[in-house]
Amino acid sequence: MAEVFQDGWAWWVIALAIGVPVLLVALTELIGSLTRRGNPIARPLRMLRNWVVPAGALLALLAFAIQSPADQVWVRVVATVFGFLVILLVLSSFNVALFANAEPGSWRDRIPTIFVEIARLALVVVGLALLFSWVWEADVGGLITALGVTSIVIGLALQNAVGGVISGLLLLFEQPFKIGDWLDAAGVKGRVVEVNWRAVHIETGSGIQIVPNSTLSGASFTNMSEPEGPYSATAEVTFATDDPPHEVMALLIDVADAVPMRLPEQHATAAYSGNGKYRVSIPVAGPADASRALSVYLSWLWYGARRRGFALDGDATDPLAEPQRLSEALATIAPTLQLREEDVELLRTSAHLERYGIGEVVLPAGIIPDDVRIVLSGRAVLTLDVDGGRVDFATSEKGEMIGQTALTRERTQAITVAGDILTVVVLPLAAVDELIRSRPRLAREIGESLDLKRQLALDTLAGLGIERSRIVQPGKL
Known part of the structure; x- marks a missing residue:
């Protein structure tokens, strides 16, 4: 033992x-x-x-x-x-x-993970070489030399392909952009949908553009999604030099702030560059909303400029301003308002026509209107601004009145939006008051129309299970 x-x-x-x-x-x-x-x-x-x-x-x-x-x-x-x-x-x-x-x-x-894997493979190979040299007393120097020479030959033969791969790996490591970012690179503007070793795939809206990594790594590009924060959709417009600059800028901002794509917490800005040129910036969530925001904005600006009488792009011509159009419009609404010949003549000097683009706000909530509008063509949608969005509850068709609360001196709660290209006759409040005083039946019809829209609003809210207190702008319709 x-x-x-x-x-x-x-x-x-x-x-x-x-x-x-x-x-x-x-x-x-x-x-x-x-x-x-x-x-x-x-x-x-x-x-x-x-x-x-x-x-x-x-x-x-x-x-x-x-x-x-x-x-x-x-x-x-x-x-x-x-x-x-x-x-x-x-x-x-x-x-x-x-x-x-x-x-x-x-x-x-x-x-990139590929870098880690390559380093791990290299360390495993070196470790095995040392292990075989120590345990089996093998001569691995010749093998390493042969592998080195072979690697050089292969690298020279595939230098273009390998160069693209290396560029891709460097882009993956540096990460100057990520999936979902918007790039303006090599004449291509769009959203990044894929990044691999060889190329970056950019969705341009008309297809997928494939940009080689070697092209991106050798040239400058713009990441439109950085830094984080509101992205500005910008437009440059021109008015006549006779149009008052401050009034034009007020119009530009009013129309821009009404664009649905604008960020709720941000406001548009406008700057005058001289010679009738203006630059407008609309804060939006990102480049994806920029093109849609500019499309809506420029179309609404066309209608808004003509309602104000400004010459957008040097042209202030508006067919609605022709006296004949107003006369035809008054003749159309005469039965609705029970107009006599002398009433038509009086309104011809004080009324005027206005036109709104699809989606434009005709009458906002929370104001006391100072005029009354009659729908001449198109359709107006009445909607309530409640928590979580808007709720449509009624429409005003041809011959119907918009802004009846001007007669009762009450604030509006509903928002009136143009559901189609909308043309209205704008009547001064004083003229409509005079008509109502001499026509009790007309006053009764306007009151019934107002009560009907109030009830429609309440029924719509009740049907959706929405309490009236959730309406953003308190008041009466």
């Missing part, structure tokens, strides 16, 4: 028999605790428990307990496997330490 312990192998057997199970149990408990907390260190520890410790125990058993010769094949095989597992364990530990808890936006978070 003394000889057994004197040789030392018995101590190795006892140590392995006791130490390995204890170590495995301790690692199991530690891994369970880390897994429950979601700690990434559990992954390399699991590899240590399942592979490295058993392989190391087997190597220790062969080399120290059984005392097999180091040049025996089985010992070398086990040593190679153990060394390879140790290499994988070290690489896994470094990966956890460097990248598992990388802060968003840091260089560790931005580095």
